[in-house]
Amino acid sequence: MYDIKKIHQANSVQDVLRIIEENPNTKIISGGTDVLIKMKERKLKDVEIVSIGDISELKGISIDGNGTIIIKAATCFIDIITNADILRHIPTLAKACNQIGSPQIRNIATIGGNLCNGAVSADVVPILLVLDAELHINNVNGEVRIIDVNDLHTGPGQTSLDDGKEILTEIHIKKVNYQGYGFDYFKYGKRNAMEIATLGCATGVKLNEEKNKIADFKISYSVAAPTPRRCRSLERLIIGEDVSQDTINLIKPENIEELKPRDSWRASKDFRLQLIKEIGRRTAIEAIRSQGGM
Amino acid sequence: MGIGKNLIRVDALSKVKGSTKYTEDLVPSNALVAKILHSTIANGYVKDIDISEALKIEGVMKIVTCFEVPETDFSTAGHPYALDPSHADIKDRKLLNKRVRHYGDDVAVVVAIDSIAAQKAIEAIKVTYQELVPRVNIYESIEIEQPIHENFPDDVMSRMDFYIESDGIAKFEKHELLDELSSKHRIDGNLPDTHKPMAKYEYILPIVQHAHIENIVCFSYMDGNRIVVVSATQVPHVVRRIVSEALGISIGEVQVIKPYIGGGFGNKQDIIYEPLAAYLSKLMGGKCISIILSREETFINSRTRHGMKITTMMNTIEGSMRMENRAADIVSDQGAYATHGHAIAANAITNYFQLYSGTGLQLGSSTSIFSNLPSAAAMRGYGIPQICFAMESQMDDYAREYGFDPIEFRLANLLNVGAVEPCNDIAINSNGLVECIEKGKQLIDWDNKKKEYEQFNKDSKDLKKGVGIAVFAYKTGVYPITVETSSCRIILNQDGSLQVQVGAIEIGQGSDTAFAQIASEILSIPEGKINIVSCQDTDITPFDPGAYASRQTYIGGGAVKKAAILLKEKILAKAATKLALDVSGLDLIDEYIVNIESGGKLEALRDVILYSMYSLNNTEHLTAEATYTGLSNAFAYGACFADICVDVPLGKIKIYKIYSIHDSGTIINPQLAKAQVHGGVAMGVGYAIGEEMLFDQTTGKPLNNNFLDYKIPTSMDIPDIEVAFIETYEPSGPFGNKALGEPPIIAPAPAIRNAVLFATGVSINSLPLNPEKLVSAFKKAKLLNE
Numbered sequence A: 001m002y003d004i005k006k007i008h009q010a011n012s013v014q015d016v017l018r019i020i021e022e023n024p025n026t027k028i029i030s031g032g033t034d035v036l037i038k039m040k041e042r043k044l045k046d047v048e049i050v051s052i053g054d055i056s057e058l059k060g061i062s063i064d065g066n067g068t069i070i071i072k073a074a075t076c077f078i079d080i081i082t083n084a085d086i087l088r089h090i091p092t093l094a095k096a097c098n099q100i101g102s103p104q105i106r107n108i109a110t111i112g113g114n115l116c117n118g119a120v121s122a123d124v125v126p127i128l129l130v131l132d133a134e135l136h137i138n139n140v141n142g143e144v145r146i147i148d149v150n151d152l153h154t155g156p157g158q159t160s161l162d163d164g165k166e167i168l169t170e171i172h173i174k175k176v177n178y179q180g181y182g183f184d185y186f187k188y189g190k191r192n193a194m195e196i197a198t199l200g201c202a203t204g205v206k207l208n209e210e211k212n213k214i215a216d217f218k219i220s221y222s223v224a225a226p227t228p229r230r231c232r233s234l235e236r237l238i239i240g241e242d243v244s245q246d247t248i249n250l251i252k253p254e255n256i257e258e259l260k261p262r263d264s265w266r267a268s269k270d271f272r273l274q275l276i277k278e279i280g281r282r283t284a285i286e287a288i289r290s291q292g293g294m
Numbered sequence B: 001m002g003i004g005k006n007l008i009r010v011d012a013l014s015k016v017k018g019s020t021k022y023t024e025d026l027v028p029s030n031a032l033v034a035k036i037l038h039s040t041i042a043n044g045y046v047k048d049i050d051i052s053e054a055l056k057i058e059g060v061m062k063i064v065t066c067f068e069v070p071e072t073d074f075s076t077a078g079h080p081y082a083l084d085p086s087h088a089d090i091k092d093r094k095l096l097n098k099r100v101r102h103y104g105d106d107v108a109v110v111v112a113i114d115s116i117a118a119q120k121a122i123e124a125i126k127v128t129y130q131e132l133v134p135r136v137n138i139y140e141s142i143e144i145e146q147p148i149h150e151n152f153p154d155d156v157m158s159r160m161d162f163y164i165e166s167d168g169i170a171k172f173e174k175h176e177l178l179d180e181l182s183s184k185h186r187i188d189g190n191l192p193d194t195h196k197p198m199a200k201y202e203y204i205l206p207i208v209q210h211a212h213i214e215n216i217v218c219f220s221y222m223d224g225n226r227i228v229v230v231s232a233t234q235v236p237h238v239v240r241r242i243v244s245e246a247l248g249i250s251i252g253e254v255q256v257i258k259p260y261i262g263g264g265f266g267n268k269q270d271i272i273y274e275p276l277a278a279y280l281s282k283l284m285g286g287k288c289i290s291i292i293l294s295r296e297e298t299f300i301n302s303r304t305r306h307g308m309k310i311t312t313m314m315n316t317i318e319g320s321m322r323m324e325n326r327a328a329d330i331v332s333d334q335g336a337y338a339t340h341g342h343a344i345a346a347n348a349i350t351n352y353f354q355l356y357s358g359t360g361l362q363l364g365s366s367t368s369i370f371s372n373l374p375s376a377a378a379m380r381g382y383g384i385p386q387i388c389f390a391m392e393s394q395m396d397d398y399a400r401e402y403g404f405d406p407i408e409f410r411l412a413n414l415l416n417v418g419a420v421e422p423c424n425d426i427a428i429n430s431n432g433l434v435e436c437i438e439k440g441k442q443l444i445d446w447d448n449k450k451k452e453y454e455q456f457n458k459d460s461k462d463l464k465k466g467v468g469i470a471v472f473a474y475k476t477g478v479y480p481i482t483v484e485t486s487s488c489r490i491i492l493n494q495d496g497s498l499q500v501q502v503g504a505i506e507i508g509q510g511s512d513t514a515f516a517q518i519a520s521e522i523l524s525i526p527e528g529k530i531n532i533v534s535c536q537d538t539d540i541t542p543f544d545p546g547a548y549a550s551r552q553t554y555i556g557g558g559a560v561k562k563a564a565i566l567l568k569e570k571i572l573a574k575a576a577t578k579l580a581l582d583v584s585g586l587d588l589i590d591e592y593i594v595n596i597e598s599g600g601k602l603e604a605l606r607d608v609i610l611y612s613m614y615s616l617n618n619t620e621h622l623t624a625e626a627t628y629t630g631l632s633n634a635f636a637y638g639a640c641f642a643d644i645c646v647d648v649p650l651g652k653i654k655i656y657k658i659y660s661i662h663d664s665g666t667i668i669n670p671q672l673a674k675a676q677v678h679g680g681v682a683m684g685v686g687y688a689i690g691e692e693m694l695f696d697q698t699t700g701k702p703l704n705n706n707f708l709d710y711k712i713p714t715s716m717d718i719p720d721i722e723v724a725f726i727e728t729y730e731p732s733g734p735f736g737n738k739a740l741g742e743p744p745i746i747a748p749a750p751a752i753r754n755a756v757l758f759a760t761g762v763s764i765n766s767l768p769l770n771p772e773k774l775v776s777a778f779k780k781a782k783l784l785n786e
C-alpha cells in the first residue's frame, strides 16, 4: 500500500505543467522506480502524483538533420538499449543503460527519471557528461530552457530543475560531441546486477590521425564527489599527450582536483581512491582502443 | 516410479502457474493490520510511551504497549519439548519488551484498518528511553554496565568445554590447559610433549541472514473459543505449543495452519510473531489480525546466522602429515535473545572433531555471548559453515606452511568408516568422502589446472587464477541430542489413489516429492495417484517437530515408509480374505495382488479396496498411521572445488565454476537433489563473497537491512555449478539416504577462499571476501603498487 493522496491525469506536457503549477505538492512520476522507493521509505508522504509514463510526446529517440541525437525524457532504458541509432553512434550509452538494475527495471525506468532524481550514482549521467549533452526543460509558460547536463546536478539528490514548475522534455547529443570519439563506461559495483555504482567512470577520447596523440579527452566520475562530475584538470593534463601507458598513468587521484571521495560504510575513501585510479585507467584504455590506438 | 527416479516435483505445476497460495495470499480482506513499533536504541529501557497523538489517527483500532502485555516469558526456539528441564530452551521473551536489547526491539504494536494508518500511528507514538551503552562487538572485552539479561551477569549465555585423548572419547569437562584459553577466549602457547610447534589461526565469520523471499508473515483469528494461527512456519506443531504457553491456554485450543512457504532456511524455525498475533486477536474479540514484516524488519526482527570468532591450533607428527594435537575455540555472537541457546555453537565445535582426528590431545571449547544485535538462531548448516570455514582454511594455511599437498593432507586425517566420532558417539557406517574428493579432482582437472594456473600467475600481474578445495561432514537430524520423531497417515481411496498426510514440512526442499516416491516404492502405486497433503494443519496433521537439521527424508521418510508398509500389510490381509489364500504367499506389485511363487496376477488392487469399503456386512476403510522414532544419526559428506580468477587491483573474484560433490547416501530423486545443491552453492557463494549484516559500531543501528545494501548474489553472479553424487548406502536411512538439505551451503566459502590463497598467496581469514577487504590485503602483501 502506498501513501498517495491523489493521482492526477495528464495527457500532454502542457497538462503536466499546469497540474504541478496548480497543485504545489504534486510529484511527477515517470517510471516510478525512484519515486515509489521514496514513498516506501516514507521520505515522500501523503503525496499527489502526476504520471508522465504514458505521454507519447515524451517518448522516443530520433536524429535531426544536423545529426543531433534526441532522446525524449520518458524513454525507457530498454528502448535506448535496443535503438539502432544509439547502437551505431554511441554504443557506450546503451552499455551504461544496460547495466541499470535488472530487466524489470530497465523495462519501466526512464532516462529523464535517472537525470532528474539527481542521484550521485545515476548510471546514465557519467556518459552524458562526457557527451556534453544538452537538456531541454519546459515551463508552464511554454518557454524552453536549455542547459548543459554538466550544470544539472547541484548537490546529492539535487538538481537545478525548478521542481514545482519545470519538466525535462528532451536530451540532445550533438554530432560534434560523438563523431570521431571513442567512449567507455565502467560501473563498479559489488554485484553484476541489481547494483548501485560504488563508483562509475566514463571517458571520451579523440585521437589524431596517426593515432598516437590524444586530440581530445573527457572523463567523468560518479560517486566520487557530492555530484557526478567532469574532471577538467585531468582532461587538460592529458589532451595533447602521446598515446602511451605513461599518459594513462596520469590518471590518478593526485591529478584530479574535482573529486572528494567519502569514507562511508559502503566503501572507504582509500578503496574509492584505488577505484578512481584503476577504473579511470581501464576506461581510458578501452576508449583509446576503440579508436584504434594503443 | 519410486526411489532414484527424476520425478517432477509434486508442487511444480501450481508453483509454475502461480496458483500456489502462500500465507499472505490467504489473509482475509477484512483482516486488521498490526504493525510493530521498534526501538530506536539498542540497549536500555522504555520509560514512557505516549500514544495520545497516535490514537487520533483515522483507522487506528488499538495500541498495545510493552507496559500492558502479560509478564509471561517464552522461548522462540522451534525445538521439540525437552523432557529434561536442564535441556529446556531459555525463556527470555515477552510479547513486547520494556527492556530493550537490540536496535529494533519490539516495544509497542498498533492495530489499524490498513497498513498506512498503522504506519502513521507508529510515527506518531513518542517513546522515552533510558539508554545504556550497547554491546555491539563481543570480541572486545568491555566493562559491563548492566548485563543484557539479568540471569547472565557477564553476558555469557553458555559455555561448553571438552577434551579428547587418545581413546577418542570426548570428556565434557574443562581440561587443565583450557583455563588460559577461557580467560582470553583464545589459545596461546604450546601443549606439552608436542613434536612440532602448534600453529595458530584466527578466523572471523560475519553475521548473515537467510534472505528467503517470503518475509516473516502470520495471521490469527478466533473460531469460537479457539485460536487459529496461519503462519509461514517450518515448525507448526511447535508454534502451537509456544502460542499456548505464551497465552496460557491449552494446546488443544490452538490450531496452526502452515500453507506453502516461500523459503525459510531455518529462520522460520523460530516462533516470533505468532503469539502476538494470537494475543491481539483474543484481545480484540477474535478479529483477524495480520502481521506482515517488511524486508527491513525481517532482517532485524527475525533471526540471523551467528557471527563467530574461531581460533584453532594444530600440529602434525614430525615427518608425516598426520595431525597430532588439535584445539579449537569458538566465541559466538548470540545477539539479543537466547532462542536456540548454545545448540549452534555446540554443534559447530563438535564438528571440528567429527571430520578429522588427531593422535594426541584435542581440545574444544565454545562460548555464546549475548550482544545488543539481532538474535541469532538456526540457519542452513546450523553452525557448520562457520566451523568449516575455519577448519578448511586452516588445513590449507597449514599445508602451505609445511609444503603439504592440501588434498593429501586432508586424506591423511579423515575419520573413516568403522570409527565412532568422539562427541556424540555416532558410528560412521558410510563415508564416501574419499570418492567425492577423487571425483571432484577429476571433474575440475585438478592436477593440470594447478600447473596451468601456476604458470599463468607467474606472468600475470593483475589477474591471478586459482583452484581451491574444502570438505565437510554433516549430521543428519538431531539424534542423540534431541528426540527424533515423525508421523505419517496414509488413506487409500476407492480408486486406488492415496492421500498422504505428513507432519514433516515441505519448505521448498522437495520433501513432499520424496515422500510420494517412498510411498510409491512400497505400495507400487504410481506417484500420479499419490496426493501429498502439503499444508500442515495441527488439527488434522499427524505430529512432527518440523523442518530442520536436514531430517525430512531421513526421519519423515522413515515415517512414510513405516506407514506404507503397514498399509501394504492391511491390503494384503484384506486380499487374502477375499481370495481365501494365505497372506504369506501374496505381494503387491504394479497395483496388483500377485502370487509370489508364480508371479501371476490374482486381483487388481482397486477390486480389493472396493471389496473392503463396500462389502455389505463387513467394511473397512484402509488407512495406516505410523510414528517413526529415529534412533540413529549419520554423517553426510562432501567436497567442494572452486575454480576462480582474481582481478587484483579491483579486488574482484570471478568464479568460473564450482564443483559440488556429495555423499548423501542413496539419492531419492537425482534431479531434485541436484537442484538442492545448486541452491545451496548459490547461498554459499553469497556467504563467500558478498553477504554481511552491518551495524553502526556505536549505536548498534543496522546499516544494510535491505536487498540493495545486503548483497545476496543475483543470477548474474552465480557461476556454473557442476554437481555429482557418490552414492553410498547408509544403513540407518529408510532407503540408505542421509542429509542433503543443508550440506551444499557448507563448503563453497572455504573452497573459494582457498582458491584465492592459491591464486594470490594471500590468506584471507574472514568472510565475506569482498573487494575492499581483498584490495586492502593485496596492498599489504605488496601485490599492488601505489
Ligand SMILES: Cc1cc2nc3c(=O)[nH]c(=O)nc-3n(C[C@H](O)[C@H](O)[C@H](O)COP(=O)(O)OP(=O)(O)OC[C@H]3O[C@@H](n4cnc5c(N)ncnc54)[C@H](O)[C@@H]3O)c2cc1C
Pocket (backbone or CB within 6 Å): A027, A028, A029, A030, A031, A032, A033, A034, A035, A036, A037, A052, A073, A074, A099, A100, A101, A102, A105, A108, A109, A110, A111, A112, A113, A114, A115, A116, A117, A121, A122, A123, A124, A161, A166, A167, A168, A169, A194, A195, A196, A197
Ligand atoms: C531495483 C532497482 C534497481 C535500480 N538500479 C539502478 C541502477 O543500476 N542504476 C541507476 O542509475 N539507477 C537505478 N535505480 C534507480 C532508478 O531506477 C533510476 O534512477 C531510474 O532511471 C529512474 O527513472 P524513473 O522513470 O523510474 O523515475 P521516477 O521514479 O519516475 O522519477 C525520479 C525523479 O525524477 C523526477 N522526474 C522524472 N521524470 C521527470 C521529468 N521528465 N521532468 C522532471 N522531473 C522528472 C520525478 O519527479 C522524481 O523526482 C534502480 C531502482 C530500483 C528500484
